Amino acid sequence: MADLSFYTSPLSEEIREEGRAQGRAQGRIQGRAENILIILGVRGIGITDATREKVTTCRDPELLRQWLMRAVLATTAEEIFGEEALPGR
Template identity: 60%
Template sequence: MDLSFYTSPLSEEIRAEGRAEGRAEGRAAERTQALLRVLEARRITLTDETRATITTCHDLELLRHWFDRALTATTAEEILTGE
């Protein structure tokens, strides 16, 4: 049985892409949890819809932006819409 594929450049590339995706997913999960902790600490109420919007977001930049807004906003709507 030929196992050379598992050590080929293509195989290495596929594994590297998988690792990068996993790291990005981990960073998004960490940012989501940090954002939710700030909202909880600031006693900002979330609707189920708002919570779903936050927890399903995988855009690292958008999560960072929401986190920054959460530090001073008084409502979830301010955080998500930027008003």
């Protein structure tokens, strides 16, 4: 009979928890990217293939957060990615 004790060990649980944490972080990143694109679409701001790719391939949660906040006020997609803050901010 095979020894299955590893699967109930603290190390095994730690590995599973790391995987769950990585999955949650990845889900938040994907959710932010999707929200940016939804906001732009609802606001009638054109989304080029390049913009869609830039948003969906970004893996920096803080940068996506900044873009998401800018998407609410921006009048063009280009304003979201600029270095400077939007007027009135």
